[in-house]
Structures are given as structure tokens and as C-alpha cells.
Amino acid sequence: MTTEPYEVAWASEARVFVRILEMSPDTVLTVRPRISPDGMFWCDEGSKGLEMREVGLASFALRDFGHWLQLEIGLEGPQPFARIMVYLALKE
Numbered sequence: 001m002t003t004e005p006y007e008v009a010w011a012s013e014a015r016v017f018v019r020i021l022e023m024s025p026d027t028v029l030t031v032r033p034r035i036s037p038d039g040m041f042w043c044d045e046g047s048k049g050l051e052m053r054e055v056g057l058a059s060f061a062l063r064d065f066g067h068w069l070q071l072e073i074g075l076e077g078p079q080p081f082a083r084i085m086v087y088l089a090l091k092e
Contacts, residue, residue, distance in 0.1 A: 002072050003086055005039050009067040011090035016071065018050065019057045019085045027077035028053055029084065031060075036068035045069075 008014065018031050029052045033045035045065055050058050062069070075082055 001074075002034070003070050003088075005036065005068050005070045006088060006090075007039065007067065008065065008069045008090055011092060012063065013091050014062040014065060014069060015059060015089045016062065017057060017059045017087040017089070018052065019087070020052055020055045020082055021085065022081070022083040023052075023055055024077065024079050024081040027075055027080045027082055029082050030074040030076070031086075032072045032074075033062055033065070034070050034072050035066050036070070037066060039068045042068075042070065 020029060032049040033047060034042045035045045036042045047062065050060050052058050071086060
């Protein structure tokens, strides 16, 4: 699944926060940044993003991401489930 796309051409820095509120046992949540020149066609941004295995808060920073940004979120495990909140903090 992916987040909504964000038009971020004005920003030079982004910080992504991911908060896991609930998670089933043995679930792994991955978050990878994706970029686009036009908001329609997407590719991986190139950084490793993050991997989470338990309830809590994690963060990573991005620079030089171009015009559009979205996050690809994956769940793996025997019965994967997670309830999450994603925050995107941007600045010039």
C-alpha cells in the first residue's frame, strides 16, 4: 500500500515519522520512500527507509527528493496486521 502523494517541490528536507499503535506478533512493517517527477509515475527514492518489528515510533530523514513524494508501506508475517500513523514533516 502507499500513502497519498505529496507535492513537495518547495521543500528541501523531509522527516518521516511512523508510529505503530498495534501490531500482530511476528509482523514486520517496512516503509520505503518513492519519488515522482509528475505525481503519476513513481520510482524508489534510493534510501533504505525503515523496518519496524514492534509497537513504537521510528523516523528517517530525506533530502534531494524532487517534486513528489509518497511512502510505500509493506507488511510481512504469518498473519500480518498493523495499525499505524504516518507523519511527514517538511521544511525549506
